[in-house]
Amino acid sequence: MSESTPSPGLPRRLLTDPEMVAACAERDFALIFQLAKRKCGFHPSRVARACELTPSRVGEVMKGRPKITNMTVIERIADGLRIPGRMLGLADRSWEPSPIPRRDPTPVVEPARTPLPVVDSRSGSDLDNILAIAAGTRVTPNVLRSLQASIEDYWRRDDQHGGEALRPAVIGQLRYVTGIMRDTADPNYRRSLHGIAAELARLTGWTYFDARQYNTAQGYFTESLRLAREIDDRPFIANVLACLSLQSTYQDRAQDAITLALAAQDSARLVGGTPRLLAMLSMREAFGHASAHDQASTHRAITEAQQHFERIREGDDDPAWVEYFDRTKLTVDTGIALGQLGDATAAEPLIAEALRAEPTTNLRGRAFHSFWLARTQLQQRQVELACATATEAADLAAVIESPRVVAHLQEFRHLLRPYRANASVATLADRITSAAG
Template identity: 30%
Template sequence: MVSSGEAITRLLAEVGWQPEQLARRLNERAERHGRTERLHVKTPYKWKKGDAPRNPWPSLTTALLSEQLQRTVTLDELGWPDDGFEALPASAGLELPWSPAGALRAAEVVNEPEGMMHRRMFLTLLGSALTSPAHEWLISQPPRAVASSTGRPISGEVVDHLDAVTASLRRMDDHLGSGQTLGMVRQHLSTVVGVLRDRSYTDSVGRRLHGTAGELLRLAGWLSFDGGHHSQAQRFWIAGLYQAHTAGDRGLGANILGFMSCQAKDLGQLRQAVTLAETARATYPESSPKVSTILDLRAAEAYANNQSVTDTRRALDRAFDRLTDRRPEHGDPDWSYWINEAQAHAQAGYCYVKLEHWSRAREHLRAALRLQSSEYSREAALRNALLATTYVRQAQPDLDKALALGDQAVQTLTGQVTSARCIKHVRNLVGALAPYRRTLAVRRFCLDAKDLIST
């Protein structure tokens, strides 16, 4: 019988990795799946000697090795005991009919109490699995009727009240960040799901309720993504697509695809990011200039990460053109409230940072900071971190300006709002400053940022 140490040694040789490489890949995988645990790079040497890893490393290791070897690697093959985790793709339980009943079930599945899911590990969708839900949403036939005859009737006025709470939660996220808002969003989603399940309503009210649930799922996905929980975000967004489909709301569905594109680029899935962004643009009827602006900016970000300069500039030009469209016949959904000139400049600045066009990035980021409504917000922290990076990365670094901006970002993220996404940009800034660690001010900043970026 092959020992566990011999098994992991053989599999590492088959993959062509040293133990340190395995540890780094597992840490990347853990971060991608929203896990907080990290391995020391030397720990897999203990596994080669026969030690069994603790949770969640057995399930993560089998998933990683299966992906690399293009075959199933099991715990039995490794000689490791069952760690009690069930590793499932983020789409698990969401292979449902594109119908009102399927949409309701999707919302129930993803909003189960966390205690019911603590033995499951959802693996982030990558590659074609990432774009498959978008394709299904695109080709599914719209439902003919959404009315329900179950329970006491509910009126459109009640939906107005539910939507008012949703709007309040959106704006609460702007000031508190993901860490303090997601629980409240999930509670409100439970209320809306309960109404959909237990009350009777007309077709028009039913579509509105599914639209409300879809926007809450979109928001929950965004909060999860902002907090670094990628597989959870994907589950919320897939369920949100079901609601958008049942509601007949192409704008909501396109917006969800835009957020999925934003996540895909962060996961390094650059081709999939472009596919999702362009699917969103192609399927939206362009009835709202603000929504069209949002979708164009998502496309610009995807192209910038893919180093497509011409496509990035075209998408940005189109976004700014649409943002100035103020014709009275256009109506904008409430969830598009956040897109304004400051936000458009911020996202353009991000694009030019990715393209390493430092002066143009600074032009847009400075405009965003000048136009923003609050100095201490998640978006302000992000803009300061990106702007600081341009001063470090330019041909002649200006460390004083970079550190002053970096200090503001750290101050905001330490005492005002929580955002793993923004912390990642501060971490990138610290990495860019590494060649200048001999400078006292740089060492001081990196020390001040240490606790923040280690979270």
């Protein structure tokens, strides 16, 4: 093929350029993308289309953050840009015309696996262990349906009351399911059990995250990733990465949050992630950018989330775990991201609208959203109104088990310090102290 003919990948003259050869040998994708743009006019949008990435991800990589280490993504870049496998230390690609003698690739060091944080079932004599031993390992479709129904009940109870009281039951069921998995040979049942165990591990991590026990939460999230990876459930891997992204925003690790959200989008796109899933993941990216106070990137990610959401159609094959992300959730998340940026004027009506539409049974969500509404009101110096809204959040905090909610209220009490002479502020500060106690 001549270079004047449109080509799906980079031209030979660039692939033989010493600077490009060196960049490929180092897997320096920032420089690879920069050279493709500077010398061949491959702009980020074109690279993104070719490699099944987002333009924002390509732009971030070109700036040197984050570095690409995921082998699946590296292979997509090789195939999308038609970079011969040997240049990136990969096997010869299927589209290459003929095998070419090559040196051994640089060995890739596998990262250390995070130890499984689940308690060894042999060390306990709790009811779940006793029942697991007595029941044996017989798996039927009814057993799988029962386990899935339990998970859906856990989701509902977590939304309503927080995860603190829920955690022992979830951990017990996780041990029960992993015990069954060890003795089940049927491949169909094993795949279903892996999926159930992955969600139970993720949910356990979520309850620890809600309790602000971040290290333990990350251990369970990592175990959930391992279980999902064993059955190559790419959408669920994206879900867990989204949880880790949100946790990173709480730990003031904005760049980690962005990197994890982008990795989640990559994982979802590998199998054609549904619009609802991609909308949720774009909002997690927006939270990361907002935490970094990057106005332009936050607004771009919000716009992408809204565009994905408008593509939702009846009959989409959404995983059950992402169905919670409805228009009300999109609205409130948009408001929270804008509030984090300090744009209280735009954020307040969005959060208020979502609170009006949100189910009254979702106590923890309403507590969070009331805090964010109060914060935007305080940013606009509506002190009395902000105190009234925050009092509603404090009342909800008293009936749920969520240290994250309490931490937000304590943060709000700190924000009230310039107004501590106000009687309403003093009353609210006492109320927050009581809720924290």
